[in-house]
Amino acid sequence: MKTKLNIGLLFVAASLTFAGCTRTLEPGGVYNGDQILFEAESAINTSGKMLDTYVNWEKDNRDLLWKSNKGIKKSADFIRANAKQWFKSAEDLRNTYKNFPTPENASTLKKTLALINTATTEALAYYTKYALKKG
């Protein structure tokens, strides 16, 4: 189980970035072949699911988790306080890139997604440290 979890978390970290992506888009799709736009929306979806799962897990198990590691609630509260702004910024930059698909706009979009990635992986690091402590 521990190995499976570690491999899974590596997938999580890797999947939140653009780097190393080998996927291509079937022609004629809603993205018109724009790989960057597809990967941006896909990364936002993935981060959103993960952060939503994480804050709900923390809330549902708060008393137990608080006794074990107070940092878990603090990291969840940090996400709760900032995630809306992160995702709104990503949406704005995604819209800018969609309307003006320049290399500069793509780069800015990727940097913002990297910030969300950092928050997600930090939350996962807390989670991993706790969940695998006795796993």
Place this chain on the structure above:
Amino acid sequence: METAIILGIQLATKLIVVAEEKFKSGQISKDDQMKVRAEYEAFLAKVETLETQPGWLIEPDPV
């Protein structure tokens, strides 16, 4: 404690499923592209009211 660990493992399993889906290589079909777009639009709608969603309210620390 055991309950929390089990719930933690369930969380990890969910995350693995999400990540493995995202990590698949190969060509993304038009249908799958539409699914990603629909999911993205649904998530944006959720972001608008994120602070009122279950699990997202900032509550006092336990005593």
